[in-house]
Amino acid sequence: MKTAIYPGSFDPPTLGHLDILERAARLFDHVVVGIGVNSSKSSFLPHDARIEALKACAVRWPNVEVESFEGLLVDYARRREAQAIVRGLRAVSDFDYEFQISIANRRLAPEIDTVLLMTKWEYSYISSSIVREIAKLGGDFEQFVAPEVAAIVRAHLSLTT
Ligand code: ADP
Numbered sequence: 366m367k368t369a370i371y372p373g374s375f376d377p378p379t380l381g382h383l384d385i386l387e388r389a390a391r392l393f394d395h396v397v398v399g400i401g402v403n404s405s406k407s408s409f410l411p412h413d414a415r416i417e418a419l420k421a422c423a424v425r426w427p428n429v430e431v432e433s434f435e436g437l438l439v440d441y442a443r444r445r446e447a448q449a450i451v452r453g454l455r456a457v458s459d460f461d462y463e464f465q466i467s468i469a470n471r472r473l474a475p476e477i478d479t480v481l482l483m484t485k486w487e488y489s490y491i492s493s494s495i496v497r498e499i500a501k502l503g504g505d506f507e508q509f510v511a512p513e514v515a516a517i518v519r520a521h522l523s524l525t526t
Contacts, residue, residue, distance in 0.1 A: 366394045366395060367393045367394045367395070367448055367449070368393060368394065368395040368396070368397065368445060368446060368447040368448060368449075369389055369392070369393040369395075369396050369397070369447055369448070369449040369450065369451045369480065370396075370397050370398075370399050370438070370441065370442045370445060370447045370449070370450050370451070371385065371386060371389055371396055371397070371398045371399065371450075371451045371452075372398075372399040372400075372401060372434070372438055372441075372450065372452075373398075373399075373400070373401065373452075374400070374401055374403065374406075374408070374415075374493065375398075375400055375415050375418075375419055375493065376408050376409050376410055376415060376493050376497070377409065377410050377415065377418060377493060377496060377497070377500075377510060377514050377517070377518055378415065378418055378419050378422060378493075378510065378511070378514050379488070379491045379492070379493055379496055379509050379510055379514075380488055380491060380509055380510060380511065381453065381455065381484050381485075381488035381489075381491045381492075382453070382493075383422055383511060384453075384484060384485050384488050385451065385452075385453035385482050385484065386398065386422075386423070386426070386429060387426065388482055389451045389480075389482065390426040390428055390429050392480075393428070393449065393451075394428060395428050395430070396426070396428060396429045396430070396451070397429075397430045397431075397432065397445055397447065398419055398423065398429065398430070398431045398432070399432065399433070399434040399438075399441060399445075400412065400415050400416055400419065400431070400432070400433050400434070401433075401434060401435075401438075402433050402434065402435045409493075409497045409500075409501075409521075410517070410518065410521055411521075412433065414517050414521055416431060416432070416433060417517060418513060418514045418517045418518075419431045421511075421513035421514070421517075422511050422513055422514065437473070438450065438470065439470050439473045439474035439477060442474065442477050443474060443477070447477065448476075448477065448478065449477065449478050449479070449480050450467075450470065450477060450478070450479045450480070451479075451480050451481075451482060452466075452467070452479060452480075452481055452482075453481070453482055453483075453484050454481050454482065454483050454484065455484050455488075455489045455490070455491075455492070456489060460481075463479075463481055466479075467479035467481070491509050495509070496509045496510060496518075500518055500522060501522075506518065
């Protein structure tokens with residue numbers, strides 16, 4: 366049984382994230398989306414809303430599970446008995462950071478491999494931060510996210526504005 370962790374903040378989850386998740390779900394028997402709890406970073410969507418959004422999207426893949434995690438990623442991956450950590454690459458600019466983190470993670474946990482999946486080119490410009498900005502400023506953010514996510518973002522915006 367090959368298990369992979371797909372970690373991230375997913376604030377909010379975008380079509381780019383879902384594309385990586387779909388491909389990871391084809392490559393691995395079991396994929397656990399780990400939404401990092403970061404108390405020092407203020408988020409746009411509350412943690413629970415991000416979990417709800419990803420769970421709503423993940424129903425389409427029977428081998429995908431969504432949960433939160435705290436602490437060091439490699440400790441979490443070990444707890445979940447994962448062989449791999451999946452991350453997405455959009456452009457060369459993502460590579461430096463992902464490469465650095467993956468080397469550090471390998472030093473900490475040599476038995477866990479990082480698998481970097483390249484995004485589809487049509488999603489290569491989408492980032493959670495762009496979606497957040499467009500949503501906050503009243504623009505059409507819905508084209509960058511799944512309908513389930515759009516509904517949760519809309520509900521959040523109506524509560525906060
Ligand atoms: P983090 O804060 O850990 O970087 P993110 O939620 O921003 O979390 O991203 C999680 C993972 O998804 C990262 O590997 C990131 O490169 C990848 N990712 C983000 N947006 C896209 C996209 N449009 N296409 C493919 N991968 C993406």
